Amino acid sequence: MTDQLSYVFAALADPTRRDMVARLCAGDATVGELAAPYDVSMQAVSKHLKVLEGAGLVTRGRDAQRRPVHLEAEVFDLMTKWIERYRREAEARYQRLDDVLAQLDESHDNHGTHDTQDTHASRRGETA
Amino acid sequence: MTTTTTTTTADGTTTIAAPSDLPVIRMTRDFAATPAQLVRAHTDAEVFARWTGPAGSQITVDHWDARSGGSWRYLAVFQGQEHGFRGCFHTVRADRLVQTFTWEGLPDAVALETLTFEELGDGRTRLHAVSLFESFEARDGMLSSGMEVGVNDGYARLDALLADREV
Numbered sequence: 001m002t003d004q005l006s007y008v009f010a011a012l013a014d015p016t017r018r019d020m021v022a023r024l025c026a027g028d029a030t031v032g033e034l035a036a037p038y039d040v041s042m043q044a045v046s047k048h049l050k051v052l053e054g055a056g057l058v059t060r061g062r063d064a065q066r067r068p069v070h071l072e073a074e075v076f077d078l079m080t081k082w083i084e085r086y087r088r089e090a091e092a093r094y095q096r097l098d099d100v101l102a103q104l105d106e107s108h109d110n111h112g113t114h115d116t117q118d119t120h121a122s123r124r125g126e127t128a
Numbered sequence: 129m130t131t132t133t134t135t136t137t138a139d140g141t142t143t144i145a146a147p148s149d150l151p152v153i154r155m156t157r158d159f160a161a162t163p164a165q166l167v168r169a170h171t172d173a174e175v176f177a178r179w180t181g182p183a184g185s186q187i188t189v190d191h192w193d194a195r196s197g198g199s200w201r202y203l204a205v206f207q208g209q210e211h212g213f214r215g216c217f218h219t220v221r222a223d224r225l226v227q228t229f230t231w232e233g234l235p236d237a238v239a240l241e242t243l244t245f246e247e248l249g250d251g252r253t254r255l256h257a258v259s260l261f262e263s264f265e266a267r268d269g270m271l272s273s274g275m276e277v278g279v280n281d282g283y284a285r286l287d288a289l290l291a292d293r294e295v
Contacts, residue, residue, distance in 0.1 A: 013264040018148055082272040083146050087155070089182065091142040094157045094255075096179035097169055101161040104168070104175070 008075060011055035016040075017048050021057060024071035028061065034069060151267040155257045163223060163245035163253050170225055170243065171217075173200075182206050196220050200227075215241075229259070237266050 011017055020034055035045040049069060052058045057075050061068040145154045159166060169175050171194035177187040185206040192200050194217055201214035212232035219226035225243040239259045246254040261267035 009265040009268045012148075012268070022148070079268070079272075082268075083144060086153075086271050087142055087144040090144065090155055090157075092183055093179060093181075094142055094159075096183075098159065100169060100175060100179045101159060101165055104161075104165055 007051075007055035008057065008079075011051050011057055014048070014051075017052055020045075020048060021052065021071060024058065024069060028068040028070045030066050030068055146267065146271060151261040151264045153259045153261075153267060153271065155255075157255045157257075158248065159253050159255060160251060161253055162251060163247055166245050166253055166255060167220075167222060167225065171220060177202070193217070194220055237262065237269075239266075239270070 012021070016038065023029065023034065031042060031045055031049065034049070035042050038045065049058065049060075053060065055075075057072055059070050059072060061070060142155055142157045146152070147154075161169075169179065173189040173192035173194070177189055180202075181187050181204045185204045188203045188205075190201040190203055190212075191214075192202075194200070196217060196219050198217040198220070199215065200217065201212065204211050204213065214230055214232060215228040215238075217225070217227050223245055225241075227241050229239045229241050230237065239261050242258045242260075244256045246256060248254055259267075259270075261270065
């Protein structure tokens with residue numbers, strides 16, 4: 001099941017495809033419109049679109065003439081959720097650090113490691 | 129390039145950004161501490177082990193040499209599974225820590241982490257953490273997976289999404 005996920009990441013790893021996705025944020029576009037700013041063939045652009053389609057990032061309209069390319073924003077919503085979960089975990093970790101720092105404060109520790117000014121002084125920081 | 133896949137969230141106190149033009153994760157967080165205390169929290173093995181890792185994990189420091197050119201390794205037992213993490217301390221300085229970070233389950237995926245400590249006055253310090261990955265896949269893999277509880281929910285939701293569209 002993670003294969004589909006890999007497609008999404010692989011699709012977005014290419015700068016041209018990321019650029020195409022960015023332009024599709026502004027609205028649907030035809031293959032011709034998407035190809036216009038690039039010095040590449042329509043075929044090359046179609047190839048990029050196939051990768052984006054395969055990853056579920058874009059869909060093609062039914063209009064036989066234009067077949068406009070449409071960005072599927074839900075996939076990005078999902079990425080946003082992952083990022084938010086990662087952020088919440090970092091925040092939980094940092095809240096534990098808040099508690100640890102408060103304890104350091106109280107104990108007025110004088111181990112000296114926190115005075116580290118340069119790489120020589122930091123040798124005192126070897127604790128393990 | 130716009131910021132299509134960039135998300136900056138600020139409803140807690142940790143802010144995060146995963147820009148679409150660089151494979152990095154940037155985080156900032158303010159602390160009621162001095163830069164020296166924050167450096168110590170990241171370089172003193174005993175102190176570090178008290179707050180790092182996923183909640184509820186047991187951290188055992190295996191090796192720790194917190195000076196420029198030194199290295200580190202620790203084990204985290206989380207939900208009955210042991211995970212090894214290791215890296216090198218590249219720069220250890222009063223205002224800056226630079227180190228590599230590797231989860232041993234994916235030994236070729238090495239992130240470069242740069243932590244800087246900005247003194248805000250009144251005993252407060254802003255931590256800036258930048259993690260640079262080898263590729264967007266590696267960055268997004270880090271964001272979406274790892275040891276988080278509920279990552280499978282994310283996959284399940286994506287699967288459902290993809291299935292709905294019958295791609």
